Ligand SMILES: Nc1ncnc2c1ncn2[C@@H]1O[C@H](COP(=O)(O)OP(=O)(O)O)[C@@H](O)[C@H]1O
């Protein structure tokens with residue numbers, strides 16, 4: 073099979089390889105130096121060690137920060153995905169005026185700099201006397217994640233023939249069962265993708281966290297704090313390498329689930 | 339009228355979307371076990387009416403009764419009707435068997451009984467052994483059958499079908515028409531069938547409602563619609579029709595006639611003609627009700643005309659003749675059982691005699 077599109081294209085191949093190198097080589101330095109037997113990040117490499125990973129293991133604050141980020145990430149991803157499902161459903165299923173304006177409004181945080189939202193929220197919360205905590209960080213992350221959730225879910229709902237839900241009602245199922253038996257399984261890949269995406273965004277978000285963190289730091293806040301201490305740096309690298317690995321695994325999982333969903337619906 | 343003739347009763351139903359009126363004051367009854375069609379051009383409100391029967395839209399005015407129950411407070415999932423959607427709406431995440439068994443959840447059947455029922459349905463739609471196929475491996479015709487089976491397995495009192503054959507190619511469509519008709523006879527369920535194809539409606543239906551602009555123009559059997567259409571709109575929607583304007587001529591109680599453009603004076607019985615002297619009327623004649631001859635017939639009504647064009651159509655030919663006193667040519671259809679007039683082909687401009695009998699004249703409501 074050698075269709076026109078499948079014919080090899082030398083220039084494109086070179087471009088693709090260069091693109092991947094520029095994109096990923098800097099990132100690959102992180103795991104590389106996390107195994108390097110020196111506290112300085114520079115060449116030549118000094119030899120292989122697992123010392124930094126060992127040290128990481130014993131450091132209580134790192135694990136606390138990681139746990140904080142996971143907690144915020146889980147809650148934010150679930151809430152933003154649930155809100156995203158409701159928004160996408162409302163946008164695609166109802167005939168309402170000003171729908172376009174509403175979508176633009178929901179997507180706005182994508183283009184408004186995080187620093188503006190961060191400052192605004194900080195001012196608002198302190199005026200209201202709300203103490204800064206992981207809850208306030210979560211609130212900030214929710215604002216950032218919601219447009220991503222809606223953007224991920226909207227195409228799923230748009231490509232969804234509304235007569236599917238009517239057919240379910242026609243066959244005797246009420247709204248709740250129709251949602252579980254038809255809507256949910258059909259948009260499931262979108263929901264998984266949205267959960268993974270919003271979790272990742274919340275997990276490495278820095279600006280909002282910078283303004284809104286109380287005494288419990290999230291992981292990016294903690295890492296940023298450690299950068300001032302060269303001694304701590306290699307174990308931060310070790311942590312980063314672990315996160316990198318988990319992120320890759322999650323992204324591949326999300327891709328696989330998404331592709332599988334599309335195959336089923338084709 | 340027996341109760342089973344009013345199995346579905348639509349009473350003064352109107353439906354508006356904002357300022358737009360999609361359905362205007364429709365009243366009609368559909369009998370139990372009937373194959374009933376809604377026929378009309380695209381946009382005339384057929385789907386809207388069907389969706390009101392299914393419960394997806396509620397009438398702005400009026401009431402629908404099914405089996406003597408008012409439907410206004412009954413949601414779609416509690417109505418004794420099932421629908422075959424125009425897009426079929428086969429669930430893509432379920433295989434064929436699970437699609438067909440979808441509505442059985444509440445019946446709480448044993449798995450074996452369920453599988454047996456699905457298998458019966460697959461036999462009925464002539465797709466035995468297809469239970470484990472994926473929904474995306476099906477052709478259009480197969481999807482249509484599965485949508486049918488998925489609805490029929492629930493034994494609804496009424497099956498609603500929204501242009502179910504519209505997406506199929508001509509050959510498959512004709513085959514499915516025959517199967518659908520046979521299936522309806524077999525299961526004995528009332529079918530309400532939407533189509534914009536007059537031939538399809540005529541072939542399949544016990545009765546047809548002709549719709550236009552949100553109104554029902556006429557409800558009748560296929561033969562009734564063809565032979566005695568009430569209005570010009572219905573007459574021209576189904577088949578070809580010649581229309582003539584005319585005036586009533588009366589002379590005493592016993593004598594009545596119509597003086598029609600191009601056709602001269604046509605004597606009528608007083609039973610056929612109730613309008614007073616001088617009243618304008620509109621009459622119509624189907625092309626096959628005329629006969630053609632080279633010479634003036636010995637008896638009966640006839641006028642002389644000239645052949646404008648003709649079209650050979652296999653088992654019959656269609657001729658267009660211009661007659662004095664009428665602007666548009668008259669369409670005449672004649673079977674080609676033996677070639678006309680002793681074998682010689684008709685040429686354009688040739689003079690021919692048109693004859694007809696007064697019984698074949700259709701009186702239309704003047705609109
Ligand atoms: N939900 C709706 N909102 C507004 N207009 C509608 C809606 N549904 C149908 N219509 C309008 O009602 C008219 C009849 O539609 P429909 O019943 O689908 O016609 P048909 O099935 O005979 O082609 C059309 O002009 C259509 O645009």
Ligand SMILES: [Mg+2]
Nearest residue numbers: 381384385386
């Ligand atoms: Mg329609």
